[in-house]
Amino acid sequence: MSAPHAEQVTSALPHEPEKATLEGRNKVLAFWLFLGGESVLFGTLFATFLALREQIADGPSADELFKLPTVAAATFILLVSSLTSVFAIQAMHKGNRKSLSLWLIVTVILGLGFLGLEIYEFAEYVNHEKFGMTTSAFSSAFYTLVGFHGAHVLFGVVWISLLIGQLAKKGLTVVTAPKIYVSAMYWHFIDVVWVFIFTVVYLLGKVG
Amino acid sequence: MSEHNTNQGSAVRHRHRTEGPQKHVIAFIFSIVLTLIAFAAVAAGGVNASFTIILLVVMAVLQVLVQLGYWMHLKDKGHMIPILFMAFGFFVAGTAVITALYWVWW
Secondary structure (H helix, E strand, C coil): CCCCCCCHHHHCCCCCHHHCCHHHHHHHHHHHHHHHHHHHHHHHHHHHHHHHCCCCCCCCCHHHHCCHHHHHHHHHHHHHHHHHHHHHHHHHHCCCHHHHHHHHHHHHHHHHHHHHHHHHHHHHHHHHCCCCCCCCHHHHHHHHHHHHHHHHHHHHHHHHHHHHHHHHHHCCCCCHHHHHHHHHHHHHHHHHHHHHHHHHHHHHHHHC | CCCCCCCCCCCCCCCCCCCCCHHHHHHHHHHHHHHHHHHHHHHHCCCCHHHHHHHHHHHHHHHHHHHHHHHCCCCCCCCHHHHHHHHHHHHHHHHHHHHHHHHHHC
8 A cells, every 4th residue: 555645635635534644553552552552541540440459438428429320421422422522534535524523513412421420420429429539549540541531531622622722623534534533442441441340440459 | 355456446246355344243243242241140140150250250251252352343353463462462461360359258
């Protein structure tokens, strides 16, 4: 597969525009290395949480605190948003910029919905359950791990929003395509981390 | 993988490598089912706790494999280096978790 010449970029987009140039392929490869590093980062936060999750001091325990319906709602929102970002990439592979932008917008909205739920959840804990950052080792580990994931969602929402803007301005080219592809990888990875969070933090917290 | 990539300079959109949404919708439904099983096992309660924990971990691992494999295309050809990156990341993450648990519980 050879890289297309610049003048072909606007006329006929290669089938997988994110891998049409060496730069694009390098971005995707390097992003996998980044995700490997992110796995280590979240791994250490999970390790801390697992080690400290029963040190509740005077605060509430996981079983008293967590409400499964909220967690289930957040889980399904994030799962659906992962599917919509798959649809975005499929639209990109068909060269359909409008549909691509639309699916990215849906993904961002779902991401915002997830963030809203998480902010609501944290606010409930702090205001009504007396469960703050410094309440116990469990609460510190919980807010650090889940909050770090939430910060990743926020970053992803801002990133994809900026890409939607760039897409409108510069169009779908072999330059913009790798950026969109990589942001979709990031979004899937956020979902993968959430799978571990709802399992290890919330469900295991309920089981004991 | 198709044998001919003849899309250079041609306005015709070749779609022989375009995958339909079906595969991803199936992966999505599979993820939903795995999630439902995990939540249902906990919501139902009463079941043996250690059995539930094993079930939860298996559901999570399966779902992560589905998402990495299908949605992030790790099961496709030419992904050996990304798999290596991720496997090494997960190895170090797993080591951190096991070490922390070992320190605290034994």
